[in-house]
Amino acid sequence: MSDYLELRNQVHAYAVKMYQAGMVTGSAGNVSARVPDEADRYVITPTSISYQELKPEEVVVVDGEGDLVVGENAPSFEYPIHIAIYRARPDAGAIFHTHSVYSSILAVLRKPIPPIIEELVPYAGGEVAVAEYAQSGSDALAENAVKALFGKSAVLLANHGNLCLGKNLRKAFNLCALVERAARIYVEALKLGQVHLLPEEVVQAEKEMYEVVKDL
Numbered sequence: 001m002s003d004y005l006e007l008r009n010q011v012h013a014y015a016v017k018m019y020q021a022g023m024v025t026g027s028a029g030n031v032s033a034r035v036p037d038e039a040d041r042y043v044i045t046p047t048s049i050s051y052q053e054l055k056p057e058e059v060v061v062v063d064g065e066g067d068l069v070v071g072e073n074a075p076s077f078e079y080p081i082h083i084a085i086y087r088a089r090p091d092a093g094a095i096f097h098t099h100s101v102y103s104s105i106l107a108v109l110r111k112p113i114p115p116i117i118e119e120l121v122p123y124a125g126g127e128v129a130v131a132e133y134a135q136s137g138s139d140a141l142a143e144n145a146v147k148a149l150f151g152k153s154a155v156l157l158a159n160h161g162n163l164c165l166g167k168n169l170r171k172a173f174n175l176c177a178l179v180e181r182a183a184r185i186y187v188e189a190l191k192l193g194q195v196h197l198l199p200e201e202v203v204q205a206e207k208e209m210y211e212v213v214k215d216l
């Protein structure tokens, strides 16, 4: 049986990158990747180990029930949201869930991020919606997130943070960085005056770009 070491190494490297980018503190947030060409196998960061101490071999592999396939640590307790999204979205190869500050501010306000900067829609797929509140780690939150993600690649989780999916780890990570940037611009712009949205025809054209860009 494969120990999926290469993919576990990659998830580890991106989890450390997420921590170093300031998107999470301590052991918060989580990163996962779908095992290619195998049904219902997911590599995911473990629960309760700070990213400063996390080792690649502590990243685990779970099945569709969240049960361990490889590794000894318990998976992130937020695994239900990852598995539900992989099942609903065949285009998801990797998922990041972060507690980035500006995304979390909007999640607390329960305010979606509208199409305010050019690059958001081609990568996120449209306005970044806020999934209805449910407790973290619950099946209800997983269901709410899948619903709010419909046709898009990023979502805010009410009173919690953000979540982004992508074809691979690089794309999902970059999208979480972009969503946080857009959230920051939106929060700061709201303080200064009226926020202008992109024209509707531009948003429509960018949505078409999204359909192409997400598979590249």
Ligand SMILES: [Zn+2]
Binding pocket: 028, 029, 078, 097, 098, 099, 136, 160, 161
């Ligand atoms: Zn969380």
